[in-house]
Amino acid sequence: MPASDSRRDFEKRFQELHPALRPEEAAVEANRCLYCYDAPCVRACPTHIDVPRFIKQIASGNLSGSAKTILEANAFGHSCARACPVEVLCEGACVYHDWQERPISIAALQRRATDFLQAQGRSPFAPGPDAGFKVAVVGAGPAGLSCAAYLRRLGYGVTVFDREKTPGGLNTFGIAQYKMSKEVSLDEIERILKLGIELKLGVEIGKDLPAARLLSDFDAIFLGVGLGATKALGVKGEALDGVWDALSFIRHVKDRDLKPLGQSECTVVIGAGNTAIDAVTQSKRAGARRVVMAYRRGEADMGAYGFEYALAKSDGAQFLWNAAPVEVLGRRRVEGVAFEKTAVRGGKVVSLPRSRFTVACDRVIKAIGQSKLAGLAGELGLRLAADGRIAVEARTLRTSQPRIFAGGDSVNGGKEVVNAAADGKRAAYGIHLALRPGAPVPAGNEYWVSTIDGRRVAPIPQKELIHG
Amino acid sequence: MADLSTDCAGIKSPNPFWLASAPPTNSGEQVMRAFEYGWGGAVWKTLGQDPPVINVTSRYGSLDIGGQKAAGFNNIELITDRPLEDNLREIYQVKKRFPKNAVVASLMVPCERQAWHDIVAKVIDAGSDGIELNFGCPHGMSERGMGSAVGQVPEYVQMVTEFVKEKSTIPVLVKLTPNVADVRYPARAAKAGGADGVSLINTINSIVGIDLETLKPKFSVGGKLAHGGYCGPAVKPIALNMVSQIANDPQTQGLPISGIGGISTWADAVEFMLLGSSSVQLCTAVMHYGFRIIEELTAGLEDWMEARGFAKISEFVGRSAPSIVEWKQLNLHHKTVARIDRDRCIGCDLCYVACNDTAHQCIVLPKAKGKAARKPIVIEEDCVGCNLCSIVCPVDGCITMTEIATGLEPLTWEQHVKGGRYSDVYRRMHGQPSTAKRPGKSLSNAA
Numbered sequence: 001m002p003a004s005d006s007r008r009d010f011e012k013r014f015q016e017l018h019p020a021l022r023p024e025e026a027a028v029e030a031n032r033c034l035y036c037y038d039a040p041c042v043r044a045c046p047t048h049i050d051v052p053r054f055i056k057q058i059a060s061g062n063l064s065g066s067a068k069t070i071l072e073a074n075a076f077g078h079s080c081a082r083a084c085p086v087e088v089l090c091e092g093a094c095v096y097h098d099w100q101e102r103p104i105s106i107a108a109l110q111r112r113a114t115d116f117l118q119a120q121g122r123s124p125f126a127p128g129p130d131a132g133f134k135v136a137v138v139g140a141g142p143a144g145l146s147c148a149a150y151l152r153r154l155g156y157g158v159t160v161f162d163r164e165k166t167p168g169g170l171n172t173f174g175i176a177q178y179k180m181s182k183e184v185s186l187d188e189i190e191r192i193l194k195l196g197i198e199l200k201l202g203v204e205i206g207k208d209l210p211a212a213r214l215l216s217d218f219d220a221i222f223l224g225v226g227l228g229a230t231k232a233l234g235v236k237g238e239a240l241d242g243v244w245d246a247l248s249f250i251r252h253v254k255d256r257d258l259k260p261l262g263q264s265e266c267t268v269v270i271g272a273g274n275t276a277i278d279a280v281t282q283s284k285r286a287g288a289r290r291v292v293m294a295y296r297r298g299e300a301d302m303g304a305y306g307f308e309y310a311l312a313k314s315d316g317a318q319f320l321w322n323a324a325p326v327e328v329l330g331r332r333r334v335e336g337v338a339f340e341k342t343a344v345r346g347g348k349v350v351s352l353p354r355s356r357f358t359v360a361c362d363r364v365i366k367a368i369g370q371s372k373l374a375g376l377a378g379e380l381g382l383r384l385a386a387d388g389r390i391a392v393e394a395r396t397l398r399t400s401q402p403r404i405f406a407g408g409d410s411v412n413g414g415k416e417v418v419n420a421a422a423d424g425k426r427a428a429y430g431i432h433l434a435l436r437p438g439a440p441v442p443a444g445n446e447y448w449v450s451t452i453d454g455r456r457v458a459p460i461p462q463k464e465l466i467h468g
Numbered sequence: 469m470a471d472l473s474t475d476c477a478g479i480k481s482p483n484p485f486w487l488a489s490a491p492p493t494n495s496g497e498q499v500m501r502a503f504e505y506g507w508g509g510a511v512w513k514t515l516g517q518d519p520p521v522i523n524v525t526s527r528y529g530s531l532d533i534g535g536q537k538a539a540g541f542n543n544i545e546l547i548t549d550r551p552l553e554d555n556l557r558e559i560y561q562v563k564k565r566f567p568k569n570a571v572v573a574s575l576m577v578p579c580e581r582q583a584w585h586d587i588v589a590k591v592i593d594a595g596s597d598g599i600e601l602n603f604g605c606p607h608g609m610s611e612r613g614m615g616s617a618v619g620q621v622p623e624y625v626q627m628v629t630e631f632v633k634e635k636s637t638i639p640v641l642v643k644l645t646p647n648v649a650d651v652r653y654p655a656r657a658a659k660a661g662g663a664d665g666v667s668l669i670n671t672i673n674s675i676v677g678i679d680l681e682t683l684k685p686k687f688s689v690g691g692k693l694a695h696g697g698y699c700g701p702a703v704k705p706i707a708l709n710m711v712s713q714i715a716n717d718p719q720t721q722g723l724p725i726s727g728i729g730g731i732s733t734w735a736d737a738v739e740f741m742l743l744g745s746s747s748v749q750l751c752t753a754v755m756h757y758g759f760r761i762i763e764e765l766t767a768g769l770e771d772w773m774e775a776r777g778f779a780k781i782s783e784f785v786g787r788s789a790p791s792i793v794e795w796k797q798l799n800l801h802h803k804t805v806a807r808i809d810r811d812r813c814i815g816c817d818l819c820y821v822a823c824n825d826t827a828h829q830c831i832v833l834p835k836a837k838g839k840a841a842r843k844p845i846v847i848e849e850d851c852v853g854c855n856l857c858s859i860v861c862p863v864d865g866c867i868t869m870t871e872i873a874t875g876l877e878p879l880t881w882e883q884h885v886k887g888g889r890y891s892d893v894y895r896r897m898h899g900q901p902s903t904a905k906r907p908g909k910s911l912s913n914a915a
Contacts, residue, residue, distance in 0.1 A: 027535060028535055031534045031535040034816045034818065034862050035818070036815075036816040036817055036818065037816070037817035037818060037820055037821035038817055038821075038842075039816075040815070040842070059534070059535075095814040095815050095816045096814070098813075098814040098815060098839075099814045099862075099863065
């Protein structure tokens with residue numbers, strides 16, 4: 001297949017589930033918004049974007065102003081317009097639901113505004129006056145870069161380290177292709193970097209650079225390191241050819257590098273979270289004829305959102321409930337998965353005797369969650385929660401080490417891009433309060449600071465913005 | 469079946485819906501097509517003296533509000549730019565083919581007796597059912613001493629009306645301009661001049677907007693614009709007021725009115741008729757959607773009349789006019805308060821912010837958890853019954869303005885100043901102890 005054909009074929013197969021609104025559609029939709037007071041959609045957004053305001057800005061033709069409102073509250077607003085599970089966040093809170101009407105298409109409108117701004121290729125914000133402090137950010141995912149963006153606006157020098165050669169973390173590599181392409185994430189990051197952030201790629205802290213160096217060279221550290229590798233099934237045959245972890249599989253799709261994935265007659269996806277759904281829908285689009293999603297618990301226990309599950313069903317996936325994998329079969333390559341039927345007794349999954357059965361397949365994708373990445377946190381001597389997450393103080397995201405802050409998946413155990421972005425914002429303010437106690441928030445930063453602890457319904461008195 | 473036929477100042481038509489003098493009535497071909505659709509009458513695009521005027525290109529502008537196109541509409545087009553003979557011939561052809569529909573010739577010539585006599589004779593010869601004197605057009609022609617330049621001077625209105633009445637054997641309507649301080653004066657002048665009726669409103673002086681990219685007017689003639697005439701749905705309340713003023717003015721009471729101004733639906737038309745119009749004229753809505761809207765105009769009117777038990781138009785023309793009074797005749801002791809239906813409330817809190825920021829601070833948000841916290845509560849003792857909350861509420865029937873019996877005799881400002889005890893009314897309506905024992909009673913006795 002010639003290159004252009006294969007590119008076209010890829011675009012067709014992985015086309016966006018929610019394409020951009022046309023300007024006229026956006027105008028009609030923007031005018032539907034009621035402009036609620038202290039709107040529930042704002043409260044439902046972890047970053048507290050002033051949704052009614054940005055929508056009215058679209059209605060009045062002020063698209064760049066609208067994008068500024070969005071990015072003021074959420075440095076990853078361009079990505080979140082695509083990656084957010086809005087059905088359970090802003091759109092899920094829309095008062096139109098109580099009216100038995102379709103909620104406002106907030107994500108689509110958000111995209112209309114940020115697409116407009118991104119096309120202009122400029123940052124709506126400027127770095128703040130030099131605060132005289134340097135901060136190291138570990139991890140160039142949405143938590144780290146969000147933190148970096150707000151720190152720069154407060155005037156801090158910021159260096160971001162990432163072990164990958166491409167920035168963005170899961171925002172770049174982990175969002176299903178039909179939701180968002182890699183390019184959108186990279187465009188967003190390019191805009192953020194325009195604030196004057198030093199980005200050091202291909203540097204793994206603790207390996208390429210000792211963690212102690214961060215403590216000696218920087219005044220504060222933010223850890224946005226995410227989670228570790230996809231958890232192992234812990235069964236025989238896991239190393240066979242054709243066994244993938246979901247994130248690597250999705251990353252190949254995002255890189256438009258489908259060849260190593262091979263063709264599949266039947267793919268078995270193990271797990272039932274949102275990443276498992278992504279693995280299912282991406283497999284289907286990558287050409288797998290049959291996709292079976294297997295979960296050791298029942299349908300009611302699945303972690304995926306209802307609308308994600310519905311998408312997998314509409315893609316024609318098959319579901320195997322109460323089936324625990326006990327062995328991946330095959331000699332060199334995968335040939336099938338052996339399962340045992342299960343039941344949940346007293347909250348625990350137990351295998352039923354003599355219930356073993358086999359599903360023939362040529363590919364297995366593991367999507368049973370990521371392990372905690374304890375290495376660096378341990379090296380820095382940080383206190384961890386019982387489940388391995390980095391323990392932080394909730395208001396500032398400060399860890400047990402006073403100069404180290406953390407946020408994103410490594411702290412929340414694995415949530416959405418928007419949660420990571422909100423953490424980055426909160427930590428940036430936490431670092432500001434720690435490094436410059438009593439210093440006023442530099443001009444132009446009052447708004448985003450006011451959206452950290454909740455909605456902004458009335459102008460906040462200046463004295464409340466200055467923390468002593 | 470309800471009879472939709474009407475007689476406005478002696479001009480009869482099968483229904484009260486006329487096309488206003490404007491681009492839709494520019495030619496016989498258009499008017500005939502409109503009559504085929506079912507329009508009751510047409511006021512011809514204003515005729516003037518030959519040689520015809522020259523119009524500019526770029527003539528119309530629109531005010532779009534919240535996605536509603538042409539909520540307001542603006543134009544700088546002049547009167548007909550076609551030769552008089554062509555228009556007269558087409559009027560004749562239209563009347564020959566549609567003898568039952570009303571064709572009204574709109575006229576505008578200089579304020580000279582002979583000029584008016586000549587043109588009046590010609591349009592009567594052509595078979596017109598009536599004449600409308602265009603004393604309303606506010607742009608272009610007014611600079612030449614015609615249109616609203618006449619309508620703004622009651623003496624001219626009367627003089628020209630007299631010129632026309634000297635010659636006319638058919639009914640004469642005077643079309644009034646709203647660009648005056650008090651529309652009753654030109655209306656009285658029209659009546660004094662012998663007019664058979666008035667039609668109003670013509671368009672309002674306006675600039676539709678400035679383009680923020682070019683910094684030029686939103687529509688312009690090569691970057692420049694003269695003020696135009698404003699019309700469309702947004703002007704309806706202004707027109708309704710002026711219609712009611714003429715209907716209620718003792719000096720013009722009973723003078724037939726053809727109502728004009730922002731009529732888009734049958735319901736708009738009924739409002740004009742209830743305030744005293746025996747025919748209505750439409751333009752903007754027709755220019756927006758075409759002649760076909762007449763189908764719903766007549767059907768809607770007929771349904772409404774049947775539902776209300778009206779057999780004829782004349783049974784309800786002017787029925788609501790007596791409800792429009794002067795402020796001093798309103799009852800100061802009338803009280804309504806807002807009541808919110810909590811089951812219908814969707815929690816947008818628009819009523820809360822509107823009342824709290826801009827009205828009378830009598831709606832509060834309950835200290836509750838979850839959705840209940842978003843359902844506002846009215847402090848009825850503080851509510852002044854201003855209606856603002858019910859206006860901003862997006863849900864029909866959610867906020868109802870409910871009448872509260874005050875137990876007080878009706879009292880108007882007019883009655884009250886005779887009693888001279890304004891401070892007592894203020895105290896009573898604001899829940900403060902009154903100085904008088906039974907002030908309502910004593911005051912009404914005083915009045």
